[in-house]
Amino acid sequence: MSDNNNQQQSEALFSPKNKKLLTTPLGKENPINVQVLGICSVLAITVQLRTSLVMAISVVAVMGLANVIISILRHGIPPRIRIIVQLTVIAALVILVDQVLKAFLYDVSRQLSVFVGLIITNCIIMGRLEAFALHNKVWPSFLDGIGNAAGYGWVLLTVGFFRELLGSGTLMGYKVIPQFMYDLGYENNGFMILPPMALITVGVIIWVHRHRDRSLVDVS
Amino acid sequence: MTNRYVFLYASTMVIIVALVLSGAATLLRPMQERNMRLEKMQNILSAINIPATRAEAEELFDRYITVTKIVNYEGEEIEGDAFEVELQDENRKPVEERQLPVFIADVDGENFYIVPLRGAGLWGPIWGYLGLESDLVTIAGANFDHASETPGLGAEIADSSFEDQFIGKRIFDEDSNFRPVTVIKGTAPPDDPHRVDGISGGTITSNGVTNMLRDGLKVYKSYFEKLKTS
Numbered sequence: 001m002s003d004n005n006n007q008q009q010s011e012a013l014f015s016p017k018n019k020k021l022l023t024t025p026l027g028k029e030n031p032i033n034v035q036v037l038g039i040c041s042v043l044a045i046t047v048q049l050r051t052s053l054v055m056a057i058s059v060v061a062v063m064g065l066a067n068v069i070i071s072i073l074r075h076g077i078p079p080r081i082r083i084i085v086q087l088t089v090i091a092a093l094v095i096l097v098d099q100v101l102k103a104f105l106y107d108v109s110r111q112l113s114v115f116v117g118l119i120i121t122n123c124i125i126m127g128r129l130e131a132f133a134l135h136n137k138v139w140p141s142f143l144d145g146i147g148n149a150a151g152y153g154w155v156l157l158t159v160g161f162f163r164e165l166l167g168s169g170t171l172m173g174y175k176v177i178p179q180f181m182y183d184l185g186y187e188n189n190g191f192m193i194l195p196p197m198a199l200i201t202v203g204v205i206i207w208v209h210r211h212r213d214r215s216l217v218d219v220s
Numbered sequence: 221m222t223n224r225y226v227f228l229y230a231s232t233m234v235i236i237v238a239l240v241l242s243g244a245a246t247l248l249r250p251m252q253e254r255n256m257r258l259e260k261m262q263n264i265l266s267a268i269n270i271p272a273t274r275a276e277a278e279e280l281f282d283r284y285i286t287v288t289k290i291v292n293y294e295g296e297e298i299e300g301d302a303f304e305v306e307l308q309d310e311n312r313k314p315v316e317e318r319q320l321p322v323f324i325a326d327v328d329g330e331n332f333y334i335v336p337l338r339g340a341g342l343w344g345p346i347w348g349y350l351g352l353e354s355d356l357v358t359i360a361g362a363n364f365d366h367a368s369e370t371p372g373l374g375a376e377i378a379d380s381s382f383e384d385q386f387i388g389k390r391i392f393d394e395d396s397n398f399r400p401v402t403v404i405k406g407t408a409p410p411d412d413p414h415r416v417d418g419i420s421g422g423t424i425t426s427n428g429v430t431n432m433l434r435d436g437l438k439v440y441k442s443y444f445e446k447l448k449t450s
Contacts, residue, residue, distance in 0.1 A: 076229065077229070078221045078225060078226045078229055079221070080221070080226060081226055081229070081230060084230070085229075085230075085233060088233060088234070088237055089237075092237045092240065092241060095241055095244075096240075096241070096244055099244050099245060099248050099252070100244075100248065102248070102252045102255065103248040103251035103252050103255070104251070106252075106255035106258075106259070106274070107274065114368075
């Protein structure tokens with residue numbers, strides 16, 4: 001499917017086709033819920049909403065830019081070393097994000113620790129470069145990158161929301177469960193802080209997702 | 221696409237990436253170094269149980285840490301800025317040549333002595349600060365951190381539940397013999413002033429803390445003894 005948009009030079013920026021690039025990864029082709037990619041970081045950094053948010057924004061930035069850069073270079077990249085080129089572009093962007101976080105959001109960067117660097121290995125990003133940006137124009141590639149990163153991001157934020165709320169009784173670090181609840185005997189669920197509960201939360205999200213979208217069930 | 225093209229393409233790409241990254245690193249370095257300085261201040265303050273956010277770290281550090289100095293193995297003062305001493309470099313030198321930083325805090329008229337520590341965990345370096353009360357025997361507080369210990373196991377040394385065990389422990393016994401705190405496997409008797417509970421599943425990191433305390437404090441022995449007699 002090389003350059004399948006060539007004939008439609010004057011296509012509107014948000015034509016239905018382009019909009020679809022942005023919206024299908026949020027639902028029907030969600031990288032986490034449907035393709036089950038990027039699970040490792042979902043387990044690791046969703047204990048708090050704040051780290052989830054920074055991670056989601058970082059991945060949106062890396063993925064949008066990587067897709068654009070690879071799409072611009074797509075005619076020049078020698079096919080034999082295309083994976084290396086993709087990896088170099090991703091790695092460079094991730095290092096940039098890491099440096100910026102260390103300079104401006106030092107605390108969050110300490111909490112995310114190695115996981116910022118591990119964005120490089122997030123298979124969603126390289127998957128989209130290989131499957132989409134290498135064969136499509138810049139603007140659709142940008143939308144595809146943002147769409148997939150957002151699809152990853154909203155699952156991350158949902159998991160982070162429930163884990164922080166039920167695990168620590170806070171959201172973004174602010175106390176939201178009122179003191180009288182604790183006085184009545186309510187307790188934070190320590191299980192929610194542990195990685196296995198992220199897996200179970202993702203499982204519940206997938207369950208709800210498939211319940212609402214029947215076409216995802218019975219693909220055979 | 222000839223081999224020549226592939227090589228040229230790869231080399232050009234690598235050079236461009238290198239330029240962009242080194243440019244960004246140079247541009248952002250001052251801000252990153254400031255963040256690290258502030259974190260060091262936070263850690264030093266936390267060794268005498270003064271919680272400080274990053275924003276107030278500098279102000280609180282200036283208010284409480286009244287004297288910083290460098291001493292040598294013999295306990296003599298030497299010239300230099302204690303805050304800038306990198307323990308990582310010092311620990312490679314023979315003990316006689318090491319620069320040993322001391323931070324002296326004055327909290328409402330009471331003196332505290334804070335010394336930095338650095339050692340090895342399971343996967344990488346561990347480090348920390350130990351605050352001593354003015355008797356130079358009783359531990360006022362401890363702050364540990366690590367580069368890459370296993371989360372949930374060795375990484376727990378940076379948790380306050382581990383650090384708070386050290387409060388009130390002693391580094392000299394009743395006969396004034398040097399006896400630093402040991403992190404033991406299992407549960408330490410609560411009234412034992414020289415032992416604390418280790419971390420289950422984090423034995424090697426726990427031993428690392430024991431060694432770091434022993435080696436890191438040993439070099440200050442002459443200085444402490446000098447202070448006590450004066």
